[in-house]
Amino acid sequence: MDAHVAQLQMQYRNYILSLYQQGFLDDQFTELKSLQDDGSPDFVAEVLSLFFDDCVKLVGNMARALDQIGTVDFCQVGANVHQLKGSSSSVGAKRVKGLCINFKELCEAKNYEGCVRCLQQVDIEYKTLKAKLQDMFNLEKQIVQAGGIVPQVDIN
């Protein structure tokens, strides 16, 4: 039983590390995790679900705005990108954030092609992240069910 837990913990640790190494997450996510304590046990999940809801909404908004070919409101897209950038930097979604920074520049340059491409990337990226984090939560759950505790991962 203990071995199983240990293995799960190991797997969890490596998984988290790989997320950091592959640049999905940055220190802010660590910060976020550190904010979770007994007082708010689901804090991270809560924030993340907020974030992903935001993503869906904002990406949808931007897609609609970019659909109006010829009359694209770049200001509106820019505002949405800004929102997304803020959210992603808050949760430490490094890749999404990076994309948003590019996206914003493209928006300011009113580069339609670039914006569309970037939007697609953002869409792919946040969905990937969502899947990855879902896996992470599943692992956490498994550990807890197996009677272990979720280990603190020191990324340094």
Next chain:
Amino acid sequence: MSLFHVLGFCLKIGQLFWMLCCWFLSWFLDADKSPLDPDKTKMKNHNKMCFLWNKISTSGLKIPPSFSHHLFGSVRFGKTFWRKVLVAWVVSWVLISFWTFWCLTSQAMAKRKETLASMCDERARMLQDQFNVSMNHVQAMSILISTFHHSKFPSAIDQRTFSEYTDRTSFERPLTSGVAYAVRVLHSERQEFERQQGWTIRRMEQNPVHKDDYDTEALEPSPVQQEYAPVIFAQDTVSHVISLDMLSGKEDRENVLRARRSGKGVLTAPFPLIKTNRLGVILTFAVYKRDLPSNATPNERIEATNGYLGGVFDIETLVENLLQQLASKQTILVNVYDTTNHSQPISMYGSHVSADGLEHVSPLNFGDPFRKHEMRCRFKQKPPWPVQSMVTSFGILVIALLVAHIFHATLSRIRRAEEDCHKMELLKKKAEAADVAKSQFLATVSHEIRTPMNGVLGMLHMLMDTELDVTQQDYVRTAQASGKALVSLINEVLDQAKIESGKVELEEVRFDLRGILDDVLSLFSGKSQEKGLELAVYISDRVPEMLIGDPGRFRQILTNLMGNSIKFTEKGHIFVTVHLVEELLDSSDVETSSSSSTENTLSGLPVADRKRSWQNFKAFSSNGHRSLALAPSEINLVVSVEDTGVGIPVEAQSRIFTPFMQVGPSISRTHGGTGIGLSISKCLVGLMKGEIGFSSTPKVGSTFTFTVVFANGMHSTERKSELHNNNQPEFEGMNAVLVDHRPARAQVSWYHFQRLGIRVEVVTSVDQALRFMKTYATTVNMILIEQEVWNKEADVFVKDPLVHSPKLFLLANSIDTSVSDTLSNVIDPPVLIVKPLRASMLAATLQRGLGIGKRETPQRKGPPALILRNLLLGRKILIVDDNNVNLRVAAGALKKYGADVVCAESGVKAVSLLKPPHEFDACFMDIQMPEMDGFEATRRIRGMEEEMNNGEALTVEEGKRSRWHLPVLAMTADVIQATQEECLKCGMDGYVSKPFEAEQLYREVSRFFNSPSDTES
């Protein structure tokens, strides 16, 4: 010597000649093989030439198939011009040689003809002369007869006298074989004459008879004629003609008649002579009764005729005799003809057999105008082969062909060279492309291998955490080590490939060199402590604090060199120094003298001569003025990594920078590594406009030195000291005493402490330290002591009461047991500073050790999170952000510190919540929000506060808070100066960056909130 040359030359010529022969042969064979039109073969010579010319020019010179086969298929149009020139050259020289041949031959012919003519004329003249002499003599004899026979009575001459006389004078008539005299006898006088002579006049045989059968007696008497001319006297040689009537012979009669008519010597046509039957001519002179005048008529002459004197010329024999007297008889053939009748010349002498067609005709004048004679001469032999002209013309041809051959060979060689060059270029391009492809392939493949390898390594790591027996663990560990080695190899290969394919571009960023070195040092600190090595860095003061360049790559080089050093060093030290090139140039003399003493090294062990490692550097070249060429903002650094390791064997030193070359195969087994590191380092150093070199002494150690060029990252306004202060202000102004007997090591320690702003006094022994302490005990904050010194003299030191007041620090290479033992014995154990020294570690340790100093400023120490909690506990804080996620995160962060957090999603709502009197202690406000942004909201709040303040000033009594002012902090992601100013302008009190950082949050918050403990107390 010259003989050899001549021999060689002959051989060469022979070879060429042979080749030419082959060439010709093949040419003609080639021409024969071609289907020739039968008409064309009958063409005249020059037509043939034309045809050949056409053939040659149309067939594009396939003449020499024997040695030009390599040209087939590679004939290019551009070369046809030269080919035509070549053919024209050959043809023209063939023509010229033929012409020469013809010229020379015709010249020879002319000469031959001339010779023949002169010889012929000579012979003709001789013959003529001798004939004339004979003729004259015969004439003289006729006068003799006229005088002594006819004018005397009785005659003074009889047959015997005559024959005797003629015989004795025959030498005078070299051409005559005999003379005879016939008298004119009329028919009336015949009987009288016959009676007188005693014989009858006989006529000549009409049919020639054989010589032996000739018998005068047998001849019949002459028939009756008008007159007779019987021979009365004759030389012995012709005595058989006596009594013959000359008029009875056809030839003789004609001759006699002509002679008496003309009064001159007359010749017969050649005819076979009586009895001898040989060919001869007879010269006849008439003998007259009286001396006739020269203009006498023929009738007068006939009247006066007494007799006829005839000389027989046996031409054949005579000419033979004559010619024998002359030289070169063999060379020519002489023919003499009587050409009185032009259509039928009568041959008098000579055969007709001759091979040569050349003939010369010389006229002969024998004094008889009626008869015409000529001499025809020919050469006996055919003309000899015109060897000279043949040789000459052939020589010309050979020379011309040789020249053509050389020309042709040159052309083909040039073409071949061009083709080769072309081929080489193609190959070169291919090779370059292949090289690039190789690098790209390496880069791609390495990258692709890395990804799965990470998986493998991760899994191995996990596997190690499972329950394994010892063997399994060993296997897994080995597998993991191999995997790691593979990954590092791949990384290195990737690097190398990237550098080779020119994909590496250096960054241009501002960086802190000392920080980088500290980092690298901490990287190796574990290993060095494990091995007990002294690891140290010294950076010259003159090196600027901030540089601009590629810190990552610089770090890579350094890591590499230090990694090698660590790998190969078992005891002693590894010492990294950074200087300016100028600095070393200035002090190079001092360096040499000081480094020569082994005592002065970091660990006291001898090292390789550092100076030799850079002796080949351009920057250090004898004039040493390269630094002048650098722009003033460029910093030329010299970095040396010195170790006391095994050193590099002399035979391996030359290939040390070659990729994958290690000292020996055993190295990689014992120490690992791929041998690519130094090659990469060299490439990188090259990219940084530097050079790398080393000096190494086996068993002593190696020193690697490289130079790099960075830009100066220091602004002129910045002062170095300011930067120092910013880093670690708390140690500024402290004093320390360092006890170390090694100057080099002391200097390194001194350097690190003074970086923190600590003034260090170096003493070489414990005694000196104690003496120093006596005078300055009060001002010294700490005593630093080397482990080496401590081990020897710890007891003395600890017992001294002077030492107890300042804090004692021990500088050690590793935490080994001996040190810990001694430490535990002491009452107030010294704080251990484990080398390598580096700023952050040193500062932390000193902070820990100087606990007293910390306690004096407690609120500034300790983890910020804790203090924040103190500050924020129970505070009611409003957070305004339109972004849910941000809001939630910020709220979570503040809640964690114990704050009571209220959220607002928009500026409007915030304004409505923040109506004074305030129930909140602070507000964190996002700037960029829809509808109402943070600036606007703050402005409104400030406006309301202003109103309130003004109103309250009238109503509220004094002692109460005079002004409402809620701390409003901006939350912003971009930390640009302009935004900060904007924040302050619209009434905000500060800003925090959006993902909260504890330090910054603390800094801002502490400005507004006093700590609860203070307020409580």
